[in-house]
Amino acid sequence: MSELCDKSKDNYQECCRPLQITFRQIVIFGSDYFFSLHTMTQRQLFLQHVAQTSEAPLCFEVSKAEGVYLYDQHGRPHIDLIGGISVCNTGHGNPFVKDAIKKQVDEYLHVMVYGEVIQSPQVKYATALAAQLPANLQSIYFTNSGTEATEGAMKLAKRITGRSKIISFTNSYHGSTQGALSVMGSEYWQQAFRPLLPDVYQLEYNQYDVLNFIDEKTACIILEPLQSEAGVFTPDNNWLKAIRQKCDATGCLLILDEIQTAFGRTGSLFRFQQCDIVPDILLLGKALGGGMPLGAFISSKPKMDTLSFNPVLGHITTFGGHPVCCAAGLAGLEFLLKENLIDEVQFKEQLFTELLQHPSILKISSCGLLMALHFDSYETNKKIIDTCISKGAFTDWFLFASHALRIAPPLTISEAEIRSACHIIIEAINEVTC
Numbered sequence: 001m002s003e004l005c006d007k008s009k010d011n012y013q014e015c016c017r018p019l020q021i022t023f024r025q026i027v028i029f030g031s032d033y034f035f036s037l038h039t040m041t042q043r044q045l046f047l048q049h050v051a052q053t054s055e056a057p058l059c060f061e062v063s064k065a066e067g068v069y070l071y072d073q074h075g076r077p078h079i080d081l082i083g084g085i086s087v088c089n090t091g092h093g094n095p096f097v098k099d100a101i102k103k104q105v106d107e108y109l110h111v112m113v114y115g116e117v118i119q120s121p122q123v124k125y126a127t128a129l130a131a132q133l134p135a136n137l138q139s140i141y142f143t144n145s146g147t148e149a150t151e152g153a154m155k156l157a158k159r160i161t162g163r164s165k166i167i168s169f170t171n172s173y174h175g176s177t178q179g180a181l182s183v184m185g186s187e188y189w190q191q192a193f194r195p196l197l198p199d200v201y202q203l204e205y206n207q208y209d210v211l212n213f214i215d216e217k218t219a220c221i222i223l224e225p226l227q228s229e230a231g232v233f234t235p236d237n238n239w240l241k242a243i244r245q246k247c248d249a250t251g252c253l254l255i256l257d258e259i260q261t262a263f264g265r266t267g268s269l270f271r272f273q274q275c276d277i278v279p280d281i282l283l284l285g286k287a288l289g290g291g292m293p294l295g296a297f298i299s300s301k302p303k304m305d306t307l308s309f310n311p312v313l314g315h316i317t318t319f320g321g322h323p324v325c326c327a328a329g330l331a332g333l334e335f336l337l338k339e340n341l342i343d344e345v346q347f348k349e350q351l352f353t354e355l356l357q358h359p360s361i362l363k364i365s366s367c368g369l370l371m372a373l374h375f376d377s378y379e380t381n382k383k384i385i386d387t388c389i390s391k392g393a394f395t396d397w398f399l400f401a402s403h404a405l406r407i408a409p410p411l412t413i414s415e416a417e418i419r420s421a422c423h424i425i426i427e428a429i430n431e432v433t434c
């Protein structure tokens with residue numbers, strides 16, 4: 001406890017004077033708040049008051065983010081190799097996105113719950129997205145997050161088909177709320193929260209015998225067109241096509257989760273464009289909001305309209321499609337297309353692959369700028385990740401592939417930045433493994 005500003009001492013009121021804070025204000029706001037702010041580090045306060053998701057968080061303290069760089073509390077730049085987990089595709093602090101946000105902030109923030117009034121940023125963004133999508137994906141329901149998109153899509157599938165059976169896959173991730181958790185492909189993360197949704201079946205990804213389980217009782221099958229969190233696992237296109245055909249034959253709806261793979265990440269605007277299939281319901285999130293919180297489930301207008309009757313307001317949200325988030329998302333999409341960022345993805349993927357040759361890298365699995373470097377164990381990977389961070393390259397591992405290092409930088413990363421990131425990674429691998 002600081003001698004200078006000890007709550008138990010008479011000088012406590014005195015020491016707050018430089019901040020122009022009166023004793024009355026301290027009582028109103030809570031003296032512990034001011035005391036904590038001035039005696040504890042950001043790190044201590046983070047660990048004490050910001051709810052934690054793991055026992056050993058990275059605790060990287062961000063002071064600024066710009067382009068492909070995150071700046072720590074000392075102002076030191078770190079190349080961001082994960083882009084907020086595939087969110088910041090157009091770079092941190094993109095001026096075009098920031099201008100759109102500022103403009104919208106001046107016009108209006110929240111005005112009314114989703115769906116009832118016409119909000120221009122929502123209309124413009126939905127129209128721009130529809131222009132990039134096939135004829136059966138023209139109605140966009142905006143949510144606040146990816147997991148809410150998953151929830152909405154599963155409800156929509158049940159509402160349309162009148163069925164309850166849902167099929168998902170091992171090593172899949174669709175979000176953390178209870179419906180999305182029910183279709184998550186891992187007992188480890190589910191067991192503490194059971195009972196979850198009934199009538200959900202988990203099958204093996206990329207296996208043809210799953211086709212036998214899709215039947216006239218199945219409402220939907222939910223899958224990622226590649227499994228990001230499995231360490232970037234890409235299925236056979238023929239398997240995806242066979243699933244599509246079986247869905248058509250049985251009336252089961254195909255939900256494709258592109259929350260992590262869309263917006264150029266894998267080398268096309270949407271990953272399904274490379275797979276020769278079109279889903280009945282498409283899920284978007286992450287980069288959809290240009291750095292702001294936004295998700296969406298997308299289907300045909302007749303299908304989506306079923307959420308508006310019997311019951312009316314079949315799916316509602318207060319903040320979904322917030323005008324500032326839609327304005328930011330639209331600016332992000334416009335920037336992505338205008339700058340032809342997607343055209344450069346394959347070249348950048350190749351450059352990373354060429355530069356990241358090392359005997360300790362057992363395998364590189366990638367699709368565009370979604371890449372995984374596979375090492376022999378979690379322990380090796382974690383040491384390499386920590387060394388990379390200490391050397392100025394920010395990275396992480398995957399939920400279902402803790403032995404693999406994640407590379408998913410902003411798509412704006414330059415050739416020179418790729419070279420210096422790879423230099424750091426190779427140095428880190430040498431330090432850890434040699």
Ligand SMILES: Cc1ncc(COP(=O)(O)O)c(C=O)c1O
Nearest residue numbers: 145146147173174175259260285
């Ligand atoms: C494929 C996929 N689906 C769904 C989600 C959940 O999105 P959110 O964290 O916005 O709820 C994620 C998040 O990582 C994801 O990667």
